[in-house]
Amino acid sequence: MIEIDPWNPEPVLIARAAAILRKGGLVAFPTETVYGLGADGLDPQAVRKIFQVKGRPQDNPLILHLSAPQEAEELAELDGRARAVMDAFWPGPLTLVLPARPVVPEAVRAGLPTVALRMPDHPVALALVRKTGRPMAGPSANRSGRPSPTDAAAVEADLGERVDLVLDAGSVGIGLESTVIDLTGEKVLLLRPGGMPVERLEKFFSTPLEIPGGSEKKRSPGTRYRHYAPEVPVHIWDMKEELPRALDPAQSAFMGMTSPPFGFARVVLFDSQESYARGVFAAFRRFEAEGIRHIVAEWPDPSGIGLALQDRIQNATSPATFPATIP
Ligand code: TXA
Numbered sequence: 001m002i003e004i005d006p007w008n009p010e011p012v013l014i015a016r017a018a019a020i021l022r023k024g025g026l027v028a029f030p031t032e033t034v035y036g037l038g039a040d041g042l043d044p045q046a047v048r049k050i051f052q053v054k055g056r057p058q059d060n061p062l063i064l065h066l067s068a069p070q071e072a073e074e075l076a077e078l079d080g081r082a083r084a085v086m087d088a089f090w091p092g093p094l095t096l097v098l099p100a101r102p103v104v105p106e107a108v109r110a111g112l113p114t115v116a117l118r119m120p121d122h123p124v125a126l127a128l129v130r131k132t133g134r135p136m137a138g139p140s141a142n143r144s145g146r147p148s149p150t151d152a153a154a155v156e157a158d159l160g161e162r163v164d165l166v167l168d169a170g171s172v173g174i175g176l177e178s179t180v181i182d183l184t185g186e187k188v189l190l191l192r193p194g195g196m197p198v199e200r201l202e203k204f205f206s207t208p209l210e211i212p213g214g215s216e217k218k219r220s221p222g223t224r225y226r227h228y229a230p231e232v233p234v235h236i237w238d239m240k241e242e243l244p245r246a247l248d249p250a251q252s253a254f255m256g257m258t259s260p261p262f263g264f265a266r267v268v269l270f271d272s273q274e275s276y277a278r279g280v281f282a283a284f285r286r287f288e289a290e291g292i293r294h295i296v297a298e299w300p301d302p303s304g305i306g307l308a309l310q311d312r313i314q315n316a317t318s319p320a321t322f323p324a325t326i327p
């Protein structure tokens with residue numbers, strides 16, 4: 001693990017990381033959303049290492065990270081709409097699923113005819129992709145199913161020795177993963193709410209996004225798996241109903257934006273939905289380390305980043321261990 005300046009990354013460190021990637025190694029890197037686990041996206045063997053190290057199901061495809069919109073031309077079939085979206089939202093927390101060109105390895109696509117592309121808004125990620133001269137395959141740098149890492153220590157805790165280098169640029173700005181939309185059909189599909197608020201996209205497209213259901217769900221394989229879950233059971237609380245009786249506040253942690261009406265073993269309060277989003281995964285990991293028995297999460301408002309926050313909290317609940325109060 002090496003510290004790197006998040007705003008003006010040291011060229012010597014970027015060169016060292018790029019050399020590892022070009023040799024087929026793995027480098028964990030910061031983005032504005034969460035930390036990613038990078039590999040040369042055109043090297044199938046390097047990409048396969050990502051799946052091994054994360055314990056990721058083989059049928060869950062990866063995002064390719066770019067350092068400029070033009071790099072998308074050789075990887076995907078672009079139309080005017082796709083180019084306009086990139087123009088409007090890149091760099092930023094928006095991933096586009098597009099028809100793939102043959103150069104994209106099957107391992108990246110997990111066999112699908114499409115590819116997910118994103119240009120992250122982080123100087124370190126951009127410098128690294130530029131220096132490597134390759135699109136960088138990069139899932140979140142957690143063990144599969146765990147909360148995404150929002151700092152380098154979380155990457156170390158999950159992947160440690162199994163990564164060739166971790167670039168430590170401090171804590172991320174957004175804290176939840178990118179929004180993923182599918183542009184392969186006439187309608188724009190929302191595959192995963194994330195850092196880019198849906199309201200902004202709907203304004204841009206002048207139409208509501210479609211939420212895929214039924215067979216469409218197969219398009220985003222990642223949504224099939226239990227995700228983002230800490231080892232401690234998570235319960236949603238809308239703060240209106242009573243807490244489930246079996247849940248003892250003295251052994252539980254509370255996180256949210258409103259002061260709870262009675263004592264919990266640990267209370268983490270955020271002053272905005274943005275800071276709740278930024279802190280949610282780190283709080284999950286901290287509560288685990290502290291030996292907390294149950295996590296109670298205030299159900300956020302769905303506006304802006306709130307929709308993604310709802311999605312991640314919902315995904316973190318484990319109905320098998322405890323009945324959550326789901327509003
Ligand atoms: O913010 C982010 O997106 C972070 C940072 C590191 O960039 N990356 C990230 O990657 O969250 P990952 O692999 O954890 O999540 C990628 C999501 C998964 O749900 C995956 O199924 C979906 O994107 N995805 C990737 N390629 C796809 C494709 N061709 N079609 C549909 N969904 C795809």
Ligand code: MG
Nearest residue numbers: 139140148177
């Ligand atoms: Mg992930």
